[in-house]
Amino acid sequence: MSLVGPKSQSMQKRAEKVLPLGVNSNFRYWGEGLTPYVDKAKGAYLWDVDGRRFIDYRMAFGPIILGHAYDEVDAKVIEEVKNGVLFAMTGELEVEVAEMIVEMCPAIDMIRLACSGTEATMHAIRVARAFTGREIILKFEGNYHGFHDHTLWSTYAPVEAYGNRRNPIPVPASSGIPQSMGENVITLAFNDFEGFERVMRSYGDQIAAVITEPCQGNCGAIEPQAGFLELIRNKTEEYGVVFILDEVKTGFRIANGGAQEYYRIKPDLATYAKALGNGYPIAAFGGKREIMSIIGHGVSQGGTYTNNKPGVAAAYATLKLLKTKPILESIQKRGQRLMDGLKEIFEDNNIPVAMSGYPTMFSFALGVEAVTCQRDWDNSDKDAYLKLVEMAIELGVMPDHDAREPWFLCYSHTDADVDETLNVYADIVKKVKS
Numbered sequence: 001m002s003l004v005g006p007k008s009q010s011m012q013k014r015a016e017k018v019l020p021l022g023v024n025s026n027f028r029y030w031g032e033g034l035t036p037y038v039d040k041a042k043g044a045y046l047w048d049v050d051g052r053r054f055i056d057y058r059m060a061f062g063p064i065i066l067g068h069a070y071d072e073v074d075a076k077v078i079e080e081v082k083n084g085v086l087f088a089m090t091g092e093l094e095v096e097v098a099e100m101i102v103e104m105c106p107a108i109d110m111i112r113l114a115c116s117g118t119e120a121t122m123h124a125i126r127v128a129r130a131f132t133g134r135e136i137i138l139k140f141e142g143n144y145h146g147f148h149d150h151t152l153w154s155t156y157a158p159v160e161a162y163g164n165r166r167n168p169i170p171v172p173a174s175s176g177i178p179q180s181m182g183e184n185v186i187t188l189a190f191n192d193f194e195g196f197e198r199v200m201r202s203y204g205d206q207i208a209a210v211i212t213e214p215c216q217g218n219c220g221a222i223e224p225q226a227g228f229l230e231l232i233r234n235k236t237e238e239y240g241v242v243f244i245l246d247e248v249k250t251g252f253r254i255a256n257g258g259a260q261e262y263y264r265i266k267p268d269l270a271t272y273a274k275a276l277g278n279g280y281p282i283a284a285f286g287g288k289r290e291i292m293s294i295i296g297h298g299v300s301q302g303g304t305y306t307n308n309k310p311g312v313a314a315a316y317a318t319l320k321l322l323k324t325k326p327i328l329e330s331i332q333k334r335g336q337r338l339m340d341g342l343k344e345i346f347e348d349n350n351i352p353v354a355m356s357g358y359p360t361m362f363s364f365a366l367g368v369e370a371v372t373c374q375r376d377w378d379n380s381d382k383d384a385y386l387k388l389v390e391m392a393i394e395l396g397v398m399p400d401h402d403a404r405e406p407w408f409l410c411y412s413h414t415d416a417d418v419d420e421t422l423n424v425y426a427d428i429v430k431k432v433k434s
């Protein structure tokens with residue numbers, strides 16, 4: 001098997017005539033002649049247009065928590081859409097979804113629905129600014145909070161551009177982002193305790209929100225060091241800053257109540273998408289009643305599709321399943337075996353490896369012993385990682401080609417899938433080593 005088959009290659013040529021890079025999101029472009037095109041997916045498997053089957057560890061970048069085309073979710077969606085998909089009016093199902101989110105997530109008193117993680121974080125930032133009457137947003141290097149201009153700073157630029165760790169330079173991740181937006185952004189290395197305390201001392205009373213992913217889900221699933229989230233909680237409280245926990249990747253994945261439950265941390269606001277709807281377009285942001293209650297009282301928020309029926313129905317079915325069955329526990333068992341097995345393979349081959357993240361969503365950095373922030377992570381051997389991914393894909397196992405993107409597991413991955421994956425990695429690591 002080669003990396004990409006002939007049908008994917010000709011599809012790319014055709015798609016490039018009408019779609020920039022031949023894709024509808026830059027992250028889906030893997031290079032000229034190297035970009036896979038998908039036919040279908042079911043459970044833990046994905047088939048490309050050349051008919052090749054892969055054990056999928058990308059899970060659409062995290063949304064698929066149960067499995068692709070999961071029957072119970074699809075059945076609920078089909079049942080519901082027969083009665084209309086959009087009304088510009090509120091229905092009972094979305095109230096029930098809101099009730100389930102409030103019940104499952106410890107820090108959430110009230111929520112509003114949205115369609116994507118980008119919208120959820122954008123709305124949360126608006127609300128935080130409105131609540132505090134301040135404009136500055138503090139975000140951490142390597143964290144990604146969606147495509148809006150407010151936080152698309154120091155996400156995936158070369159870290160050399162970030163300046164000195166003591167005095168970081170916010171770097172826009174794209175042309176087209178007004179420099180003036182950067183005047184309201186402060187960036188810091190993740191897990192920089194000292195830097196965070198220093199910035200809060202200097203600017204705390206001007207900052208509207210500190211937004212962070214609980215772990216760096218867009219940079220190697222780097223976990224918060226013990227006490228880091230607590231420090232953010234304490235200092236934001238001290239300076240009257242809104243603490244926004246971006247749970248777009250961790251929500252309904254690392255625990256039913258997300259990172260709030262896992263780390264026992266209560267942010268002021270949190271954002272969700274991805275696993276909330278097992279792949280359907282649905283997102284949410286919410287938090288303290290005191291803050292959420294300002295919406296509609298001089299604070300604008302809305303959207304034509306925010307309660308789109310397919311998304312709401314999918315969230316309803318997904319949350320019902322998560323609440324009533326030990327789904328995440330089951331994924332965790334297989335994920336832990338996969339993490340342990342991969343670690344052992346690298347260690348047996350004397351390759352330094354830093355494992356990070358959680359069994360349902362993990363990463364590993366090669367050639368380094370530990371990573372605490374994007375600047376450390378950047379010293380890892382990304383070329384070796386990519387080489388292994390390319391070899392794995394040729395053998396039917398598909399993690400993302402970008403080492404920053406975690407491996408995601410779903411309820412449909414079986415022990416046999418884990419065994420096959422470990423066998424593939426044992427073979428290719430040995431080959432690369434020799």
Ligand SMILES: Cc1ncc(COP(=O)(O)O)c(C=O)c1O
Nearest residue numbers: 116117118144145146248249273
């Ligand atoms: C932590 C986080 N926040 C926000 C987003 C943006 O979500 P979406 O792609 O649904 O707009 C992502 C997407 O990967 C994410 O990982």
